[in-house]
Amino acid sequence: xxxxxxxxxxxxxxxxxxxxxxxxxxxxxxxxxxxxxxxxxxxxxxxxxxxxxxxxxxxxxxxxxxxxxxxxxxxxxxxxxxx
Numbered sequence: 001x002x003x004x005x006x007x008x009x010x011x012x013x014x015x016x017x018x019x020x021x022x023x024x025x026x027x028x029x030x031x032x033x034x035x036x037x038x039x040x041x042x043x044x045x046x047x048x049x050x051x052x053x054x055x056x057x058x059x060x061x062x063x064x065x066x067x068x069x070x071x072x073x074x075x076x077x078x079x080x081x082x083x
Contacts, residue, residue, distance in 0.1 A: 011050065014049070057071075
């Protein structure tokens with residue numbers, strides 16, 4: 001149960017990051033390629049990484065406590081990001 005909850009949390013953070021990035025993309029105009037890369041491409045890659053990490057969390061044989069710790073780190077990392 002803890003493993004599924006942790007994987008769901010990680011995937012949720014990844015999906016939320018992707019949605020917020022796409023909303024930002026629709027509502028703003030990138031002034032340069034660098035702004036586009038830092039404000040759109042990097043967060044989308046981070047989102048894909050989190051969704052992949054959630055799949056790994058479900059399939060890995062590590063202790064459930066390690067998966068909970070991974071989910072907490074993802075939440076803290078998301079909180080420290082710009083949105």
